[in-house]
Amino acid sequence: MDTALLIAIFPQVLLDGIVLGFMYALIALGYTMVYGVLEFINFAHSEIFVLGAFVGVEILLALKFWGILDAFSPFLLLGILLLAGMAGSGLLAVTVERVAYRPLRGAPRLIPLISAIGVSFSLQDIIRLFESLWNNAFNLVYPTMDELNYRIELTDTIDVSVKSLVVIVAALLMLWVLHLIVNRTKVGKAIRAVAEDQATASLMGINVNRIISLTFLIGGAMGGAAGVLFGIQYSLINPYTGFIPGLKAFTAAVLGGIGNIPGAMVGGIVLGLLEAFAASYLSLLTGGAFGAEYKDIFAFSILILILIFRPKGLLGEVVRERA
Amino acid sequence: MKCHSMYVKVGIVLAMAALLIPAPGLAGETKGTIKIATQSPLSGDQSAPGEGIKLGTQLALEQLKGPIEKLGFKVDLVPFDDQAKPDVGVANARNMITDKEILAVIGHYNSGVAIPSSEVYKEASLVEISPANTNPMITDRNLPNVNRVCGRDDVQGAVGAEFAKSLKIKSAYVIHDKTTYGQSVAEFFRDNAKKLGIEVLGFEGTEEKSNFDPILTPAKAKNPDMIYFGGIYSQGAPLFKQAREKGIKAKFLGPDGLDSSDLAKIGGKAVVGMNYTTVAGPVVVYPKAKEFATAYKAKFGKGPEPFAAQAYDSTAIALKAIEGAIKAGGGKIPSREAVAAAVRKVKHNGLTGNIEFDEKGDPKKALYFVMQVVSEDPAKWNDNKEVKRLEIPAPPLKKK
Numbered sequence: 271m272d273t274a275l276l277i278a279i280f281p282q283v284l285l286d287g288i289v290l291g292f293m294y295a296l297i298a299l300g301y302t303m304v305y306g307v308l309e310f311i312n313f314a315h316s317e318i319f320v321l322g323a324f325v326g327v328e329i330l331l332a333l334k335f336w337g338i339l340d341a342f343s344p345f346l347l348l349g350i351l352l353l354a355g356m357a358g359s360g361l362l363a364v365t366v367e368r369v370a371y372r373p374l375r376g377a378p379r380l381i382p383l384i385s386a387i388g389v390s391f392s393l394q395d396i397i398r399l400f401e402s403l404w405n406n407a408f409n410l411v412y413p414t415m416d417e418l419n420y421r422i423e424l425t426d427t428i429d430v431s432v433k434s435l436v437v438i439v440a441a442l443l444m445l446w447v448l449h450l451i452v453n454r455t456k457v458g459k460a461i462r463a464v465a466e467d468q469a470t471a472s473l474m475g476i477n478v479n480r481i482i483s484l485t486f487l488i489g490g491a492m493g494g495a496a497g498v499l500f501g502i503q504y505s506l507i508n509p510y511t512g513f514i515p516g517l518k519a520f521t522a523a524v525l526g527g528i529g530n531i532p533g534a535m536v537g538g539i540v541l542g543l544l545e546a547f548a549a550s551y552l553s554l555l556t557g558g559a560f561g562a563e564y565k566d567i568f569a570f571s572i573l574i575l576i577l578i579f580r581p582k583g584l585l586g587e588v589v590r591e592r593a
Numbered sequence: 594m595k596c597h598s599m600y601v602k603v604g605i606v607l608a609m610a611a612l613l614i615p616a617p618g619l620a621g622e623t624k625g626t627i628k629i630a631t632q633s634p635l636s637g638d639q640s641a642p643g644e645g646i647k648l649g650t651q652l653a654l655e656q657l658k659g660p661i662e663k664l665g666f667k668v669d670l671v672p673f674d675d676q677a678k679p680d681v682g683v684a685n686a687r688n689m690i691t692d693k694e695i696l697a698v699i700g701h702y703n704s705g706v707a708i709p710s711s712e713v714y715k716e717a718s719l720v721e722i723s724p725a726n727t728n729p730m731i732t733d734r735n736l737p738n739v740n741r742v743c744g745r746d747d748v749q750g751a752v753g754a755e756f757a758k759s760l761k762i763k764s765a766y767v768i769h770d771k772t773t774y775g776q777s778v779a780e781f782f783r784d785n786a787k788k789l790g791i792e793v794l795g796f797e798g799t800e801e802k803s804n805f806d807p808i809l810t811p812a813k814a815k816n817p818d819m820i821y822f823g824g825i826y827s828q829g830a831p832l833f834k835q836a837r838e839k840g841i842k843a844k845f846l847g848p849d850g851l852d853s854s855d856l857a858k859i860g861g862k863a864v865v866g867m868n869y870t871t872v873a874g875p876v877v878v879y880p881k882a883k884e885f886a887t888a889y890k891a892k893f894g895k896g897p898e899p900f901a902a903q904a905y906d907s908t909a910i911a912l913k914a915i916e917g918a919i920k921a922g923g924g925k926i927p928s929r930e931a932v933a934a935a936v937r938k939v940k941h942n943g944l945t946g947n948i949e950f951d952e953k954g955d956p957k958k959a960l961y962f963v964m965q966v967v968s969e970d971p972a973k974w975n976d977n978k979e980v981k982r983l984e985i986p987a988p989p990l991k992k993k
Contacts, residue, residue, distance in 0.1 A: 279814045286806040398636075408638055409827060411859050419838055427814065431838065504803035506831045506859050508638055511803065549807030553797060562808050563771060563798045 281428045283550045289434040291542025292441040296496035297519035298534035300489035306529035307465045307485045313386040316516020317393035322355035322497025323507045327410045344417040355498035356491035363490025398509040412505045527586025544569040624665040632700035635674035638827040645898025647672045650699045653908035682706035686713035697911035704728030705773035711739045720933040724903035732954040738933040744872035744959035750781020752961045753870045762818035764792040770824030771798040778848045779823025805835045825850040830859035837863035852899040854974035861969045873899045874962045875975045882944040906943035955987035
């Protein structure tokens with residue numbers, strides 16, 4: 271076993287894990303917002319997330335097609351993409367809620383869950399159909415933007431790319447804005463009231479349907495932003511890209527304590543770190559007996575252990591108020 | 594209301610049934626229909642080469658079905674989409690064997706799909722000619738109905754390792770996609786590289802499709818001269834791209850799974866200059882394939898993907914065998930067994946060279962190429978440079 275190597279790559283793996291973790295956290299916010307209000311798991315969130323990535327790539331490809339991609343500053347472009355992705359995904363989330371979940375609101379809990387799984391599959395293939403109308407473009411690639419790909423060298427062996435920093439900054443910013451909305455505004459108060467007790471909230475003059483739509487809008491918009499950042503970070507997307515990150519983000523939300531916003535952030539980072547360390551270290555530590563392919567098994571085994579001792583998630587009990 | 598919608602439904606079902614039943618009389622004096630099926634990924638992330646296999650077959654059928662039609666049969670193409678998934682491939686295969694008019698299958702892009710599907714074809718003695726499957730187990734099972742027109746991974750891995758040696762590299766880091774195809778070709782590369790004195794610094798498998806950071810960090814720390822990826826372009830391209838972005842300067846090498854214009858589309862600058870080994874050179878390396886490329890482009894509006902010419906040859910062999918079997922059987926539709934036996938005996942001078950099968954279904958001699966990516970423009974994929982060409986006979990069947 272090469273101890274020097276293990277130590278040498280440690281900071282880089284830590285950094286990789288944190289970036290991945292923030293990515294999961296951003297997606298997890300959408301699951302946790304909706305769960306906090308409706309106690310319902312929106313399995314279609316992974317596709318809502320992917321739609322954001324598709325909106326982003328289509329804008330970039332259109333600009334490239336017209337030959338004006340280089341005319342924009344990458345950071346301005348990033349802002350535009352984020353807004354567009356958030357708008358697209360937010361609207362999709364609201365539509366999905368209106369069409370597939372609201373009619374089932376009084377039904378037993380499993381029914382909307384099944385509906386959500388159905389919506390998830392449908393959206394995957396609707397996106398695929400839409401993308402294949404012009405040409406059979408299954409894999410879409412974010413054009414490279416050199417400024418975002420620039421790597422800042424921290425030491426000889428450790429570096430971080432600008433786009434990774436963008437992910438971290440964007441995630442923190444969104445968490446903060448979300449915190450302000452939920453805890454400091456009148457709308458936030460209404461959201462919390464609906465989360466607490468829908469009937470009573472409605473008696474107090476709160477339009478429950480509108481608040482629920484708003485929750486989906488916010489959660490969806492977070493997902494859309496995550497989609498754009500995912501596309502910029504990893505560059506290759508296809509209609510099924512959302513499934514695995516969605517599943518991991520959902521896990522992160524449960525790990526952090528589902529319904530709890532800071533919990534989603536903590537859960538995401540813990541999962542990201544576990545995964546990065548497992549993938550980088552397993553084969554080094556076991557002399558090749560267990561390779562990187564066991565990263566998910568390793569990460570999820572740890573998660574099960576954590577959940578045995580803290581069934582409500584890492585932050586599930588500390589903060590009692592939901593959403 | 595309910596009754597009404599019931600009628601509508603029944604009407605729709607009847608209408609669909611009517612479409613399925615061939616209208617009598619229209620077919621004229623044909624003695625029956627003979628169908629050639631294709632199976633390849635037509636949707637999903639590997640659809641680019643999969644579609645090439647289908648279109649190559651389609652073109653071959655249109656150009657070469659004349660002799661069989663003269664014997665009084667109608668020849669049709671039935672494309673199946675295996676989605677690069679073994680379960681879908683097997684389900685399609687089950688459908689195929691029940692359709693008695695299907696006499697040959699041109700297919701499969703993925704060895705991991707081809708192997709279980711061909712077990713189903715075997716039940717019905719349906720002949721399969723593969724344009725693209727390189728895993729040794731395709732033919733090493735010694736099935737009478739399974740053939741391929743391309744080379745094998747045990748040879749391809751060795752060709753890759755020898756090429757790596759010729760670049761004077763001292764160390765390599767091997768990554769694969771954990772599929773039947775990717776892992777085995779990576780293992781052949783690793784074993785041969787070790788024999789040639791190249792140090793193998795790591796051997797990792799991953800199903801990851803987007804985030805390769807955690808795999809690349811240890812690879813970068815070990816500073817290999819070369820990264821070998823055993824797998825398909827849809828995973829390889831982002832891996833190479835992220836490796837370059839991470840500042841890894843190693844040379845890249847991989848097998849024929851990387852051979853698709855999508856590698857350039859996804860990988861961009863990162864893959865320019867890299868090498869891959871393949872059993873199917875681009876059409877420019879085959880002198881006889883020029884006309885094929887022109888016809889393909891005129892008909893389908895794009896250049897042929899890798900393996901389209903191999904699919905064309907596979908189809909030509911199937912048609913030749915069927916024609917022979919019809920004549921030998923006195924002008925009747927031949928049995929599937931007869932077609933399978935006839936395929937083994939065909940000697941075909943095709944676009945990609947002379948093809949003749951050995952006793953287990955491998956071409957007696959196959960060409961292996963080392964190619965170099967010349968441009969990040971996917972439209973220029975067919976201009977990739979041929980660095981090396983070898984003609985190597987198929988290894989004999991191992992006695993158990």
